[in-house]
Amino acid sequence: MTDEQSGRGGAPPLLELTGVSKSFGGVTALRDVDFTLYPGEIHGLVGENGAGKSTMMKIIAGVHHDFEGVMKIRGVETRLRSARDALASSIGMVHQELSIVPELSVAENVFLGKQPLTTLGIVDWPRMNREAKALIASLGLDIDPAAAMGTLPVGLQQLVELSRVLFSGAQIIILDEPTSALSPPEIRQLFDVLRRLRSEGRSIIFISHFLDDVLAISDRVTVFRNGKKVITDETRKLTKDAVIAHMIGRGSIDMHMGEDAMLAGDDSKPVVLSLENVGDGRTLHDFSIELRAGEITGVYGFMGSGQIELARALFGKLPLRRGSVKLDGKPVRFRSTAGARKAGIAFLPENRQMMLFRTEPVFKNVSIAILDRIHRLLVKPAEEKRITEGHIKDLQIRPPRTEIALGSLSGGNQQKVALAKWLTHLPKVLVLSEPTRGMDVGAKEDVIRIVKSLRDKGVAILVLSAEPETILTLADRVTVMKKGTVARQFSSGKIEKADLLAAA
Ligand SMILES: Nc1ncnc2c1ncn2[C@@H]1O[C@H](COP(=O)(O)OP(=O)(O)O)[C@@H](O)[C@H]1O
């Protein structure tokens, strides 16, 4: 028997998947995957975005039931058909996307669907509140069980959701990126609970991008790449570098673009915006960065590393409690979105729909940023269209028509329209969050070209992304962000994807 087959103390596996494949339409998400989970084991599961981790967990939890292959629970072939089935088989999952009900109370969320009843068959509120409070307290939290869930910060919501599954009595507990919104002390609390559950013989599958966390908490680690299982091994036999090499397949033939880059940071270029040791009192702390005119600075970090907070701070949406911000060498404080924009900071959020008017024609969406320059009060449609037509040609927006509703364009073309706004009225600083996520290759290339041309016109650009390829394709310098602060900076020379993953 190999290490992989023998469980802790030789017990038979609690869960066993053999030859599991799953596709969505034409996309193969999982290909012939084998996976085992033993009683009393914390099993780390890692892989790049899109590797198939969540898909496999959803199969185990009964969300996807049309898959190929065999799943056995306690040696018995099983096919779960719903989350209810999974619960009956003692499987509980915390999904990557929060599934709380914001309008309900904390206690109701903890007991969602199985509230304790009185002998009369009605919900036993005092008992429910009492028990919810006790469960939450064992995660080290003091939260009012009667508070509406939606009023809590996201980190706390995530902990409440965790407590629901952790204390449901489930034998197999699946945590899909549970730490993305948690602070370090909260993660420590969670890990204490996980160890306690393990000592009770329960089994946990722990998915996270934070490799240090995975290596710290797990007994074994499985690595997925492109829908395939690459390796399962005991954690003590693995290093972070080895895990990264398995994740990205370094040395294998599926090397592709965006694996490395030559950085070209130029210290002679003027600093436009600088942040020095800024913090928000929760997620961001001691974060410093300098954005220079005519440069693209990439900030790489996983979801939950503080990128969203950084963007919000730059856009006047998140008050900073510590540190200083300087624009052209002068101290500034952005108190509102309008204030930041007036100071010359433009922001294109990942959810670009927010910044666009889908039912309005393309030309309106382009001219919205430049209305000031066309005419303050009276917008001349002819002028709007003339400017927009020029951009549509430059940006190769398809179809090349100014009149059609923006919502009828593809995502990539919508992104180009969103960028086009800034071409006529150059901002000092342009903050882009995940500028090419989910785009086809052609649209990606166009967006990259536009961003680089804005840089070449002297704009100081900040690109925030959790995709190493995006950062490596665009950035002249790179800051790796981790747990709200600077983990590493790269300003010149060759940089590889593995360097980014190792620093994060
Ligand atoms: N419901 C779905 N419909 C279509 N495609 C999906 C669906 N869920 C996942 N996929 C695709 O399957 C692949 C694996 O996704 P996922 O399991 O979410 O990866 P991971 O959790 O490792 O990031 C991706 O290409 C993703 O786009």
Ligand SMILES: [Mg+2]
């Ligand atoms: Mg996932």
